[in-house]
Amino acid sequence: MRSVLVTGGNGGLGLGIGRYFLEQDPECRVWLGVRNNRAAAESLVSEYPDRCTCLTLEVTDLEAWKSAIEQIVASDGQLDVLVNNAGMHRDGLLAAMEAETWHDVISANLDSVFFGCKAVILQMMRQRSGRIVNIGSLSSIMPPLGQTNYAAAKAGVVALTRTLAKEVARSGITVNAVLPGYIETEALSGMDEEARKKAKSGIPMRRFGKVTEVAAAVYFLAAGEASYITGSSLKIDGGIF
Template sequence: MRSILITGGNGGLGLGIGRYFLEKDPEARVWLGVRSNRAAAEALIAEFPERGRLVDLEVTSKDAWEAAVATIQAADGRLDVLVNNAGMHRDALLATMDDEAWRSVVSSNLDSVFFGCRAVIPGMMRERFGRIVNMASLSAVLPPLGQTNYAAAKAGVVALTQTLAKEVARAGITVNALLPGYIETEALAHLDAEGAKRAKMGIPMRRFGRPAEVAAAVFFLACQDAGYVTGSALKIDGGIF
């Protein structure tokens, strides 16, 4: 059985990735890392009671990461796949952005990936196997106005991914990043009908992506056959960039 931890397990993308693994891989044991707002995550786990679990995880806390990884390793004996999916954004123009908006966004999107990767690497090195998939964003390479904090954090995730991939490649561990564009999750809830129409006009495919389409990429990068893919930054954006 493969042990898989997905952070941000209570959001649309985290839930979509968790469901994809549970439905596509009968050998997968999926742990959804959550801090609060657990109802949707609990509902998914209830559908797969033998292979799904929740684990308490505040992704900006080193201690919380160490505790969560220890819990999973105690239950499963190992942790094979980490999907660093948790994150947030607080958009504002840099000239008016307050310190807390900067710190909280960088912490939730970049510090969390650092703490998570550092927590799982020792166990993966012992097993001589591991798959890490870090969720960046199209904003890392095509940043919009008002996202200096978010774009900088996600660009940092890409750089961290590429550097770490080199450090652990000989241990049988791959580290890759995904750069989603517009995906149909709660992140697009701020768009009204007209805003959604305008956004789609900027996408060559003229539609938003679906969580399952991102999950399929995660699933591939986490599989045994993707062992020669590492340090990549894969865009999932319908052709925007």
């Protein structure tokens, strides 16, 4: 049985990725890493009680990561796939941005990926196999106004992905990133109709992406068929960039 950990497992994208693995691979077990607000994650667990587990995980705490990985390995014997999906926005112009806002966003989006990769890499090296997929953002290569903190964090994720991929390639481990653009999740729920129309007008496909379209890309990068793909960043943006 393939063991998969998805962080940010209580949000739309994390839940969508977890569900996609469960639906596409009847032999996989999915662990949903969440900090709080577990209701949505527990709902998915109730659909797949034998193959899905909700795991308490503070992604900005290395010791919490170590404890989570120990729990997974004790249960499944290994960890095959890590999807670093947890993150947050706290947008604002740099001139008015508080240092706390900067650090919180960097920690949630970049430190969390560092801690996650550090926590799983030795286990994957012992296995001589593993897949790490980091969820970046189109903001890392095409940042909008007001996202200096978020764009910097996600650009760091891309650089970390490329570098780590080189470090562990000989151990049978791949490390890749996906860079979603506008995706229909709770992150877009606050946009009014006018803002949505304006955003779509800048997308060649004239629509927002679907969670399943991101999940399918993650699933592919975690599959055996993608074993020669590493250090890549796949944008999923409807042609914006």
